[in-house]
Amino acid sequence: RADEGLKALGIDLDGEFAELAAEIPVTTDHSRRWGAGVRRLAEAFAALGLDPEPTPKFGDYSRCRRCGRCVLGCPAGAKWDARRLLDEARAKGAKVRTGWTVDSLVTGTRRVAGVRARRGLRHAVFEADVVVLAAGGFGTPAILERSGISCDSRLFVDPVLCVAARLDGARLDREISMPFIIRRDGYIISPYMDWLSFFFHPAWRFPACDIVPLMIKIADEDKGKVGAGGIEKSLTERDRRRLAEGAGICGDILERIGAPRKSHFLGMINAGHPGGALPAGSGPEPFHDRRLPPNVWVADASLIPSALGLPPMLTVMAMAKRVARSL
Ligand SMILES: Cc1cc2nc3c(=O)[nH]c(=O)nc-3n(C[C@H](O)[C@H](O)[C@H](O)COP(=O)(O)OP(=O)(O)OC[C@H]3O[C@@H](n4cnc5c(N)ncnc54)[C@H](O)[C@@H]3O)c2cc1C
Incomplete structure (x- = not known):
């Protein structure tokens, strides 16, 4: 849960988070399955007075085979994912069309009449009384801009940098x-x-089993832009300071577990939490920006008011629940 920014706007999602807690198994049980490498790192952080907290995760980790492929898709089915919600929607009569890319809203009158989409060479209009855009922090602003609605230049991405060592x-x-x-x-x-760095960065040339990687994920300044023409995003001075400070701590930890500083190497800067281009506001309809037609809603990370520097998924889902209720 990472909704401090929303709370500051007077948005209380306690009810939505409580519903999610009842619907999705969130657990720190995986800590029982940590191997020696993770336990050693946790001890090193604790010894420096840095309090390691087990990360709450969606799923049933008794099924985890410790294959280390969590971010590449879980072959053991230990991770919960949103396909289960799609199955429920289908069971209630929803039709799910996959493989279609939404190009733009069908505008004309004050209300929209649906979306224009394409799949390969096929083009289609899907008519709708209400459109909920959930194409993510990059996708939704692009669809809106192609529909003549510009978003804010407040894109954040939570940049990530790994510091690693060979051990x-x-x-x-x-x-x-x-x-x-x-x-x-x-x-x-x-x-x-x-x-990503393992496959594409020349410094990561060692066998995967011999690399100790520590990730720094920062809450970046929301100064980027995303739209139909692409993405503009650079690190600011403050972003660089945060990364450098984190890299210093990672260096201390890696040294502490026996990897001398000269053996440390960096990964590629990347990011996976785009959002902020249509931020929630205060007022009676905080999740319905006044630029949107009355029957168009956004229900994704574009609504997050500023970078979290934390996993945002649960917060995105809580906001989406509130949007669903507002339709
Ligand atoms: C490698 C990686 C690991 C992550 N791990 C975690 C984690 O452990 N915990 C956590 O909380 N967060 C994690 N995140 C972040 C999390 O996935 C995102 O913050 C979250 O999914 C954002 O939700 P969203 O609904 O805004 O967008 P998304 O989940 O990205 O959904 C948008 C969907 O819209 C589709 N789309 C885009 N454009 C169009 C279009 N024009 N037409 C049709 N469809 C379109 C996309 O293909 C996508 O399926 C991770 C991200 C990455 C990249």
């Missing part, structure tokens, strides 16, 4: 992704096997 036989590649986090002012640190 033979560490086997962090077989661990649950982000088993614990430590929180600092404006960023978190967590063990995280950065497959």
Whole structure:
């Protein structure tokens, strides 16, 4: 749960979070399955006075085979994911069309009449009384801009940088992704096997089983722009300071577990939490921006008012529940 920014706007999602807690198994039980590598890292953080908290996760971790492929899709089915909600919707009569890319809203009058979409060479209009856009922090602003509605230049992405070291036989590649986090002012640190850097960064040339990776994820300044023309996003001075501070802590931890500083290497900066382009506001309809036609709603991370620097999924779902209620 990461809704401080929403609370500051007077938006209380306690009811929605309580519903989610009843519907989705959220657990820290996975901590019983941590291997020696994760436990050693947790001890090193604790010894430096940095309090490692097991990360709450969706799912049933008694099924986890510790294959370390959490972010690539879970072959054991331990992770809960939103396909279960789609199954429920289908059972209640919803038709789910996959593989279609929404291009724009069908505008004309004050209300929209549906969406224009394409699938390969096929083009279609899907008529609708109400349209709920949930194409994510990059996708939704692009659809809106193609429909003549511009969003705010307040894109954030929660940039990520991994600091890693070689330690033979560490086997962090077989661990649950982000088993614990430590929180600092404006960023978190967590063990995280950065497959992107492993496959594409020349410094990550060691066997995966011998790499100890620590991830820094920052709450960045919301100064980016996303629209139909693409994405503009750079790190600001404050973002760089946060990454550098986090990298210093990661260096201390890696040294503490036996990897000398000269053996440390960095990953590629990447990001997976885009949002903020149509932020929730205060007032009677905080999740219905006045730029939107009356029968168009947004229900995704675009609504988050500022970078969280934390996993946002539960908060996105809580906001989506409130939007569903407002339709
Ligand atoms: C590798 C990775 C790991 C992550 N791990 C976690 C985690 O452990 N916990 C956590 O809380 N968060 C995690 N996140 C972040 C989380 O996935 C996102 O914050 C969250 O999914 C955002 O929800 P959303 O509804 O805004 O967008 P999304 O979940 O991205 O959904 C948008 C959907 O719309 C589709 N789409 C986009 N454009 C169009 C279009 N024009 N037409 C039709 N469909 C379109 C996309 O394909 C996508 O399926 C992770 C992200 C990444 C990249």
